[in-house]
Amino acid sequence: MTISSTMPGSGTSREDISLRLLKGSAKKSYEPVVDIDWDAPLAEDKYFVPPQMSSLYGTPLWEQMSQQQRFELSRQEFVNYLSMGIWFENMLNQSLLRGMIHSSPTAHTTFYELTELGDEARHMLMFGRAIERVGVEPFWPTGNAARRVNAMAFVFRGPMLWIAALVGEEIFDALQRRILEDGDDVQPLVQRVMRIHVTEEARHIQFARDGIRRDVGSLSPRMRWLLANLHGLGARLYLQNFTRRGLYQRVGLDGAEAQRQARANPHFHAVQRTGFASLGDFLDDVGLMGPMARRMWKRSHFL
Template sequence: MTTTPTLDEELSLSPAEVATRDRFEQLVARLSHQSVVKHYDAYADIPWDDPAYAIDPDDPRWELSRAADPLGATGWYQSQPPGVRSRIGLYRYASAMKIGLEFENILKRGLLEFAFGLRNSDPTFRYAYHEVIEEAHHGLMFQEFVNRAGFDVPGIGRRERLLSQRIVRLGRRFPELFFLFVIGGEDPIDHLQRETLRQRSELHPLFETIMRHHVTEEARHLSFARHYLKMRVPQLSPLRRFRLSIAAPTILGEMAKLMMQAPHDLIREFGVPEAVVREAYTENPEHRRQTQDALRKVRRLCRETGLINPVSRWVWQRRGIWADD
């Protein structure tokens, strides 16, 4: 029996295949068409007020699994009362959505900067606006979830907020670096959501619906970013290409940590001991492997586009995110 390829597989072209502008524009037109025929509305397509979708902080379906966060596998977490375990999990998911919507706020502003400099009739303008619209709906559904979860989660830190303006400007000044940032934020969370959907047999219906909507549309966004880089990186000057090769593991290491580790506010809120944090993250070889696995696709992209050199590979290794795949 044959299986229907996923959107990622269907739209995965090599740098040679996407090198010509015509081939790239054909792919962009296809992505834009998919945004018309398969998209979601944050409110029309989620039954927020259905009693089955209500959020109960004592619901055991909020408990963390190994796929969702290695904190859930620690003895400390497993020793907590059921209500505490479910609240930690709900806080973790609400925090991830708050960070996600703030990341997508930066992404939307950068996409508009990118589109601002495009010529008339450039099909990437239409695609960029489709993505902005879809990301706006993601932000709406993430914030609605946060509001209903009942935790006042803070989102990204002060440092990230200060850096956000510089990242937004990259959309026009250095779009290749901007789309690398996009992949750095989207790839790890996409990997986590796919793993959660694959491994968890029983998920809260609201949480599952949000993830499925997000994964479906992010496949298009990641496909565009990857193929834009496949087309553009070989055309960069040697200096810009070198800058990009060093920026890649630096950005990816920071973004993976932000997306794949419990935030400091959760650790403070629930009094997670420092030894447990080390057990779950910094001294956990399984977490290191999961992080490397989450970045497999972008490592492959960097290899394909010539962004791996002796210096950049050393940075990947220093960040703990290198793997020979």
Template sequence: MDTTLGATLDPARRTTHDASQRLLDSSAALSYDPMTEVDWDAPLDPSHYGLNPEWSTLYGTRLWSEMTEQQRVTLTRHEVASIMSTGIWFEMILQQMVLRDQYCADYSRPDFQFALTEIADECRHSIMFARACQKMGISAYFPTRSSIQLGRGFKSLATAEVAYGGILVAEEVLDVMQRDWMRGEQVLPIVRTTSKIHVVEESRHMKFARQEMRERIEGAGPRRRQTSALVIAVAAHVIVSNMVNEKVYAAAGLDPARALAEAGANEHHKTLMRSSCAHLMEFLDELGLLTRPALAFYKRVSMV
């Protein structure tokens, strides 16, 4: 670590400097190359799910009990492909926001260097998810047209705690899901391995996002906190509502209207979502970013 530089910083900046250096050291010690870590040539076992069945949007519903085993396998594969597609979409937004944030920053600082390391990670993750979907024989799923346009605005305008808050939301929600999938014995090995890679490397990204949010929000007044809280919540709503595309149900041979209705009323899935967001909500509350208007958006997608 550059102790000379660290010694010249004020205590708050020195803490950020040291934390970023630790993340850089961790990246150097433990990172993966998906092109060699994933067995892309292995055949797919037709009995393996795309994700743990418990994470399916229809698990526990009457429709789920009526589905054949093949329909369940097909649905979960399309669901995970949709989630991966949404991940690629947001990772492209993330990369642009981080690049804007670091434009002409101090190149010698470890937080600048880790930001570029994160961008490199996200590029590999996007290619990894794209190849996994291709391997499963599933075409890309896309967000709604309005969400794509909102994403354009968000990636162009979001700064400071709003940008890193949006990043943290996307990463935290997916992290809990993938920690479960990577241990699922019924889950396709290709999904288990890509989930493991993503979990390990995203854990550093989440620490960096939290670190940046704490630093950027420090000293902010009530009005700024209210505004930032609302924008982050709207971004979270857009991300989560696009994770599972409604077309996955038709792909599994289901009646889309009935499937959407039962998925929307599925208390089991809502409980899983709330539990996966518990730590995120605690952190946002700690920063004064869990306001009443923000809560209304989180509740709409069962994040609280």
């Protein structure tokens, strides 16, 4: 990516896009510490994730669960989503900071990346406060998992960073929009957190998509092949974390059986496809949906 690069056929430079996003950030950004009423009571009869989005919805296990267990599963799944969000935004911030040492400190692109860093830092704080408020332990990486999370920040560079950003942001963004659409059954706190995140992530997604569109035409055949196929590794990562055994064990279920039913659940497969649809269309459009990646996303039920 160069500061003077332009989008093919548009005449709009990366600097122009960055300046427009900077203006949008100045007009509409949030400070979760004061923009969310953290002391408001939680509703006893509302879910934290719409029931139809639960990984076990419609399974035999779901039918056997008490209403209280269903509420508790939604609480755990909500915290799992937020925990994964914190991991990813931590990795993204590390990658952005490392890349800035090679960028002009006076470029609008750098200014916007710094703005995004600030957004993501506030999102991590917001997610952490939300986890604390609902009273559930976060799902945190340890041992080899923690080392893999840290290592990813060193791998994400240039076009790889924008692909990783979209894999990490767009799937969550689509799921959050679904939560807002089905908000009648959902905790007001959850709706507020999702609304803030969706609003600010829309700019991040636009910035990442613009970066990919500009870079894709100049990629070597080898790098293009790698980018078009390596993102498929995200499919297994998502499936493993969305259906982790510990999630179900916290609700008093048999973790192995709950995981088996969740991964075979057609209702949950539909939720996964909804989350991936927009990203999948974009990757197809820019020619970065390779055959290996397509198989991996299909095998994990995102396609």
